[in-house]
Amino acid sequence: MKRRQANRLRRKERRAARAKAAATILPPEGVPLNLPVAGAGVRLGAQIADIFITGAFAITLLVMMSVSGVVSANTMVAIGALLFFAIRVPYYVLAELAWNGQTIGKRMMKIKVVSHFGGSLSTHALVLRNLMKEAEVFLPGTLVLTLSHESPIASWLSFAWVTMALLIPLTNPHRMRLGDMMAGTHVVHLPVPILLADVAQSSPPIAATGPKTFVFLPHQLDHYGRFELQTLETFLRSEAAPTNPASHRQRQETLASIIDRIRKKIGYADVVPPSDHQRFLQAFYNAQRAYLEQRQLFGDKRVDKHHRQAPRG
Amino acid sequence: MKEVTSTIRSARFRAEREADWVRLEDLVSKAERGGAQSLSFAEARDLATLYREATTSLSIAREISLDKALLAYLDALAARAYLSVYAPQEPLGGVFARFFTVAAPQAMRRSAGYIALGFLSMGLGVLVGYLLYMDSADWYYVFIPPGLADGRGPDASTSDLRSVIYDASPEGSGLGAFASYLFSHNTRIAIFVFGLGVFACFPAFLLTFYNGLILGAFYALHVERGLGWDLGGWLSVHGVTELSAICVACGGGLQLGLAVLFPGQQSRKDALHRAGKDAVKLALVAALMLLVAAILEGFARQLIQDRTLRYVLGWGVGCLWLAWILFGGRRQV
Numbered sequence: 001m002k003r004r005q006a007n008r009l010r011r012k013e014r015r016a017a018r019a020k021a022a023a024t025i026l027p028p029e030g031v032p033l034n035l036p037v038a039g040a041g042v043r044l045g046a047q048i049a050d051i052f053i054t055g056a057f058a059i060t061l062l063v064m065m066s067v068s069g070v071v072s073a074n075t076m077v078a079i080g081a082l083l084f085f086a087i088r089v090p091y092y093v094l095a096e097l098a099w100n101g102q103t104i105g106k107r108m109m110k111i112k113v114v115s116h117f118g119g120s121l122s123t124h125a126l127v128l129r130n131l132m133k134e135a136e137v138f139l140p141g142t143l144v145l146t147l148s149h150e151s152p153i154a155s156w157l158s159f160a161w162v163t164m165a166l167l168i169p170l171t172n173p174h175r176m177r178l179g180d181m182m183a184g185t186h187v188v189h190l191p192v193p194i195l196l197a198d199v200a201q202s203s204p205p206i207a208a209t210g211p212k213t214f215v216f217l218p219h220q221l222d223h224y225g226r227f228e229l230q231t232l233e234t235f236l237r238s239e240a241a242p243t244n245p246a247s248h249r250q251r252q253e254t255l256a257s258i259i260d261r262i263r264k265k266i267g268y269a270d271v272v273p274p275s276d277h278q279r280f281l282q283a284f285y286n287a288q289r290a291y292l293e294q295r296q297l298f299g300d301k302r303v304d305k306h307h308r309q310a311p312r313g
Numbered sequence: 314m315k316e317v318t319s320t321i322r323s324a325r326f327r328a329e330r331e332a333d334w335v336r337l338e339d340l341v342s343k344a345e346r347g348g349a350q351s352l353s354f355a356e357a358r359d360l361a362t363l364y365r366e367a368t369t370s371l372s373i374a375r376e377i378s379l380d381k382a383l384l385a386y387l388d389a390l391a392a393r394a395y396l397s398v399y400a401p402q403e404p405l406g407g408v409f410a411r412f413f414t415v416a417a418p419q420a421m422r423r424s425a426g427y428i429a430l431g432f433l434s435m436g437l438g439v440l441v442g443y444l445l446y447m448d449s450a451d452w453y454y455v456f457i458p459p460g461l462a463d464g465r466g467p468d469a470s471t472s473d474l475r476s477v478i479y480d481a482s483p484e485g486s487g488l489g490a491f492a493s494y495l496f497s498h499n500t501r502i503a504i505f506v507f508g509l510g511v512f513a514c515f516p517a518f519l520l521t522f523y524n525g526l527i528l529g530a531f532y533a534l535h536v537e538r539g540l541g542w543d544l545g546g547w548l549s550v551h552g553v554t555e556l557s558a559i560c561v562a563c564g565g566g567l568q569l570g571l572a573v574l575f576p577g578q579q580s581r582k583d584a585l586h587r588a589g590k591d592a593v594k595l596a597l598v599a600a601l602m603l604l605v606a607a608i609l610e611g612f613a614r615q616l617i618q619d620r621t622l623r624y625v626l627g628w629g630v631g632c633l634w635l636a637w638i639l640f641g642g643r644r645q646v
Binding site: 132293 | 321322323324327328331334335338348365368369371372376377378379380381382383385386388389390391392393395396397399400401402403405408504507508511569582585586588589590593596597
């Protein structure tokens, strides 16, 4: 039982590591960037939106043509399929060319096609990946929908082909379709840059009244690592605005228990009065961060309190 | 703003550069909204410079800073800026012109061997189909699906066969006929031939061969009734273009399949990526040829009833394709 759980945990870790590696793109500048790979669900959503857009356009045209009497009823299906095809293929290619790897559906889902090897998307890559989309999904899909009992072999073949084409993205960490592999592209989530205030800069609200400053000695700062520091950072950021008395009281309690833990761990003898809690934590964060960053500059990267060293490179 | 003199190195690092990052963020969102052409000269220049500064900041911050929010921000900002700096800058018109004048003919010439293989498989199919039909007419029913034959089989009378070949009154409008021809048998074959090539060539070769079989048996049926030349004319109008398109698509498929089968020193993925460069152009050319063939089939075949004129038109168009492929995109010396 325990071993199975451990195995599952290890598999999960490995998968996370693979996903993290897949999210890295190396631009020509040589600084690896983090662009999280878009999952199959998001891409399917974008695809459905695009199909709706092109389909609605084709149907509108078809209705206009049938009203004006250009097409007769028995050729309607053929012309409709042709229209859909003739609108769909250029739509994908031209939209991705004009909007730098985004169609309208992809814009709605905030995802984007990027070059797998860094650098800009080439026209060739965009044409190839969208043509392969036709060969992979749309045309065999149409065949599955239109063919009937007359040719069961063709229907089953197309069905198997579409299924396989849709399963291929699930087998690689970049979620690449066959067309993506050939074109050297994959699809990423657009990252949103949000600049939060620096916690080390924000001065505590009661700093002016309390003249006392907290001083930490080097051996007191030797206990924690990056993980604990960043957890503290997250807590300090979430402190910003108390909404109601209940949550305010709860936060005070959490604050007190955190400070209690820290004082015990680092051996800080002085008692911290509740009015100084906020200031103490802020001061501790500043001192701890300055200390850890200093150690890091000297090549001592501490990942966490167990003093695990960060992997080189 | 309050002046804070922080002793933390990473906080000072951030304070010194923050203004530049915010400006970069503005420029990136402007470029994303209106495209790179909406930027003024100074803005475009700043975008590139600030982007490089941001990547440098990011790599420094990764070394010296433990501020999680800052690292996440810089990562996202640099990635966003990277995407707008390395956006494709080519005008659409140029893309089309280059494809038709340079890229497509060159790709066709480069893949001449594969296309020849495509023609070979179809030719073999025709030969085998012809000989088998001449051996026994029953083979006709084996090869040709009833939907495709449309009543034209060994049981049909010679006059029936002739009336299909010279039929001036097709049902439906010209546009309807055009659409149904485009989505007829041959287009499907071409698409499958190309797509299935990835599976180690074999299906592409087989399907082209099978298409040849159908053609051979069909031709043999008409030859037997003394209609060989007439069928040749009927087929020539669009068939020269359409059957060539299938062979070109087959060539593209074979190229992909051979990359999978024999990747050489590269990984299969890389080999596929490399082979895709020419194969996609072949697919586009095949699609173009199928479009032209559908126009010819939907309109020209009904308008022109004369046998010689049909031959002239069909093979004339074929010669035009050949000339484009042979002489297009050669560099002037």
